Amino acid sequence: MGDRTIYRFEEVAWHVPTAPGTDPKQAEDAGKQGAARKLLAQGDGGFYTQVVQIPPNFEVPMHSHSHSEIFMVLEGRCSFDGEEMEQYDMTVVPEHGVYGFTAGPEGVRFLVVRTGAASYAGAPS
Numbered sequence: 001m002g003d004r005t006i007y008r009f010e011e012v013a014w015h016v017p018t019a020p021g022t023d024p025k026q027a028e029d030a031g032k033q034g035a036a037r038k039l040l041a042q043g044d045g046g047f048y049t050q051v052v053q054i055p056p057n058f059e060v061p062m063h064s065h066s067h068s069e070i071f072m073v074l075e076g077r078c079s080f081d082g083e084e085m086e087q088y089d090m091t092v093v094p095e096h097g098v099y100g101f102t103a104g105p106e107g108v109r110f111l112v113v114r115t116g117a118a119s120y121a122g123a124p125s
Contacts, residue, residue, distance in 0.1 A: 005041070005044060007040040007041060009038065009040075009051070012038040012039065012040065013038070014036040014037065014038055014053075015036060015037065015038075015039075016028065016030065016031030016035065016036060016037075017030070017031075017035055017036065017037040017050075017052055018120075019065070019117075019118060019119055019120040020119040020120065021119045021120040021121050021122075022120045023122075030058070033055050033058060034053070034054075034055035034058075034107070035052075035053070035054050035055060035058065036052070036053050037050045037051065037052040037053070038050060038051045042117065043117070046115055047113060047114070047115065048067075048113070048114045048115070048116060048117050048118070049111065049112065049113050049114075050111075050112050051074065051109060051110070051111055051112075052109070052110055052112060053107060053108070053109040054078070054103040054107055054108050054109075054110075055103060055107050056103055056104070056105050056106060056107045057102065057103060057104075057105060058102070058103045058107070059100070059101075059102045059103075060100055060101050060102070060103075061100055061122065061123070062098050062099065062100040062122070062123035063098065063099070063100065063120060063121060063122050063123055064096045064097055064098045064099070064120075064121050064123065065093070065095070065096075065114070065118035065119065065120060065121070066095065066096065066116070066118045066119040066121075067095055067114040067115060067116040067117075067118040068092065068093060068094050068095045068097075068114065068115065069092070069093050069112050069113065069114045069118065070090060070091075070092055070111070070112065070113040070114075071090065071091050071092075071093060071110055071111075071112055072088065072089070072090040072110060072111045072113075073085045073086060073087055073088065073089050073090070073108060073109075073110050074087065074088075074109045074110055074111055075087060075107075075108070075109040076103065076104050076106045076107050076108035076109055077103075077104030077106070077108060078101045078102060078103050078104055078108040078110075079101060079102045079104070080099065080101040081099050081100065081101070085101075096121075098123050100123075
């Protein structure tokens with residue numbers, strides 16, 4: 001079967017979401033409010049995956065990443081660039097594509113899939 005790993009969601013620890021370029025103070029503040037992620041595959045077969053949870057009504061500022069990503073809502077809702085997304089709705093964000101979103105009143109949990117370990121950049125002012 002080759003090298004294959006089964007990532008058991010319940011065995012992976014939650015931690016505060018950060019990536020190269022993230023402001024440590026902003027990440028700490030977000031973590032205190034309940035933002036967290038679980039890193040799953042990190043390079044296996046060329047994929048980088050994570051599940052992220054964002055607390056109710058939390059606004060994620062406009063930003064971009066160095067790799068394209070698939071963003072799929074697993075639980076809850078969010079307003080993504082002003083457009084509502086619900087469970088299993090998905091969008092593809094291009095490399096360096098600027099976006100932001102606000103979690104719904106129940107929060108949001110989503111899956112991210114990338115083809116590289118992405119860095120973070122705030123939106124230009």
